[in-house]
Amino acid sequence: MKVAITSKGNTLESVLDSRFGRCSYFAFYDTESKKLEFVKNPNLNVNEGAGPLSVKLIASYGVKKAVSGEFGFKIKSLMDDLSIQMIVVNEEKTIGEIVELLNK
Amino acid sequence: MKIAIASGKGGTGKTFVSTNLFKAFKDLGYSALLVDADVECPNSLLFYKLKKVDETIVKEYRPIIHSEKCVYCGLCADYCEYNAIFYVPELKQIKLLPNLCHGCKACSVACQYGAIEDSNTEIGIVSSYIDKGKNLYFEGRLKEGSVSTIPMIKSTITQASKQLSDFILIDSPPGTSCPFIQTSIRSDFVILVTEPTPYGLSDLRQAILTLDSMNKSYGVIINRAGLGNMDLYDYLSENNIQILGEIPFSKEIARIYTQGDLVYDKMEDMNLLYRELCKKIINYGNSLS
Ligand code: SF4
Numbered sequence: 001m002k003v004a005i006t007s008k009g010n011t012l013e014s015v016l017d018s019r020f021g022r023c024s025y026f027a028f029y030d031t032e033s034k035k036l037e038f039v040k041n042p043n044l045n046v047n048e049g050a051g052p053l054s055v056k057l058i059a060s061y062g063v064k065k066a067v068s069g070e071f072g073f074k075i076k077s078l079m080d081d082l083s084i085q086m087i088v089v090n091e092e093k094t095i096g097e098i099v100e101l102l103n104k
Numbered sequence: 105m106k107i108a109i110a111s112g113k114g115g116t117g118k119t120f121v122s123t124n125l126f127k128a129f130k131d132l133g134y135s136a137l138l139v140d141a142d143v144e145c146p147n148s149l150l151f152y153k154l155k156k157v158d159e160t161i162v163k164e165y166r167p168i169i170h171s172e173k174c175v176y177c178g179l180c181a182d183y184c185e186y187n188a189i190f191y192v193p194e195l196k197q198i199k200l201l202p203n204l205c206h207g208c209k210a211c212s213v214a215c216q217y218g219a220i221e222d223s224n225t226e227i228g229i230v231s232s233y234i235d236k237g238k239n240l241y242f243e244g245r246l247k248e249g250s251v252s253t254i255p256m257i258k259s260t261i262t263q264a265s266k267q268l269s270d271f272i273l274i275d276s277p278p279g280t281s282c283p284f285i286q287t288s289i290r291s292d293f294v295i296l297v298t299e300p301t302p303y304g305l306s307d308l309r310q311a312i313l314t315l316d317s318m319n320k321s322y323g324v325i326i327n328r329a330g331l332g333n334m335d336l337y338d339y340l341s342e343n344n345i346q347i348l349g350e351i352p353f354s355k356e357i358a359r360i361y362t363q364g365d366l367v368y369d370k371m372e373d374m375n376l377l378y379r380e381l382c383k384k385i386i387n388y389g390n391s392l393s
C-alpha cells in the first residue's frame with residue numbers, strides 16, 4: 001500500500017511538515033516494496049487551491065493513506081470521497097520514524 | 105464624484121464619518137448617495153428609518169459538471185486558472201470546488217463533450233432604500249455562505265453609480281486586502297479613518313502603501329484624537345499626508361452616536377468640521393475637472 005507523508009525535506013532525517021496542502025515535500029512510501037520517494041510539492045506557491053491540488057497529486061500516485069500534521073475540513077471531505085485514510089501526527093517525528101511505524 | 109470611506113480595521117469609525125458627511129453634503133445643497141459596500145457585514149444604514157424601494161438579485165456563473173458525460177480529457181481543469189476543478193482522472197473523479205470558482209466560464213469553453221452545463225447562482229442582493237427626505241441609499245449584502253465578495257462589491261457600486269448624484273459616498277469594507285482595493289479602484293477619492301494608536305498606525309500604513317501603488321488620492325481623518333501617542337502625526341507629516349480632520353475622543357460624541365443621532369446635527373464644532381471636510385472634497389473635485 002502506498003502512503004504519502006508530508007515532509008519538510010527530502011531525507012529520512014527530515015521532519016514531518018504539519019501543513020498538508022503547502023508542505024515542502026511529499027514522501028511516498030510503499031509498504032510492500034519498501035521503496036521511498038520524495039517529490040517536491042509543486043503546489044507550494046499557488047495562490048488558491050493548494051489543498052485540493054495536493055489531494056489530486058497524492059491520489060494520482062495511488063496513495064491510500066496520508067500522514068500529516070493537520071487536514072482542513074474541505075480536504076477531509078475530498079479525501080473521504082477518494083477513500084484515502086488520514087493519519088494526524090502531532091509530535092515532531094522524522095520521516096524515518098514514521099516509516100518505521102508504518103512497517104509495524 | 106465617488107468617495108470611499110475606508111479604514112484598515114473595523115471599529116475605527118468609518119460608518120460614523122460616512123453618515124455625518126452624507127448629511128453635510130445634503131445640507132450644502134448637493135445631491136448625495138450613501139452606499140454600504142461592506143457586503144459581508146453591511147450596517148451603515150441601521151441609523152436611518154428607511155423604506156426599501158428596489159432589490160436586485162446578483163448572480164454569478166457556476167458550471168455544473170456532469171461526470172457521466174465526462175471523458176476525462178482534463179482540458180477544463182487546465183483552463184481553470186483558479187484550481188476550482190478537482191480532477192483526478194486516475195480515479196475517475198471530477199467535481200467543482202465552488203468556493204474556489206470565480207465564474208469565468210473558461211471550463212465551459214474548454215469542454216468539447218457537453219459535460220459542462222452553464223448555470224448561475226445567487227451571490228447576494230443589492231437593495232436600494234429611500235428615507236422621508238427622498239434620499240437614496242444602496243446596500244450590497246452577500247448571501248450567507250457565498251465567497252463572492254468581490255463580484256458583490258463591484259455589482260453594488262455599479263448599481264449605485266447608475267444614479268445621477270453629485271457625490272456617491274461608499275462605506276468601504278474593512279481591511280486593506282482585495283475588498284478594500286476593489287472599492288478604492290472604483291472611487292475618485294479615498295478617506296481613510298484611523299486612530300492615533302499603534303494598531304491604527306500599522307493598518308493605516310498598509311492602506312497608504314496600497315493606495316500609493318494605485319496612484320489614488322486620499323486624505324486621513326483621525327478619529328478619537330487625544331488617545332494613544334504622537335507617532336501617527338509624525339508619520340503623516342513626514343510623508344506629507346493630508347489630515348482632513350480630527351474628531352476628538354469625547355464622551356459626548358460617543359453618547360450621541362449610541363443614541364443613533366448625528367454629531368453633525370448636535371454639536372457645533374462637529375458641524376463645522378464636516379462642512380469643512382465637504383469643502384475640501386469639493387475643491388479637490390474641482391481641481392480634477
Ligand atoms: S468558471 Fe472559471 S473559475 Fe469556475 S470552474 Fe470554470 S474555469 Fe474555473
Ligand code: SF4
Nearest residue numbers: 174175177178180215
Ligand atoms: S473538459 Fe469536459 S470532458 Fe474534459 S475533463 Fe472537463 S468536463 Fe470532462
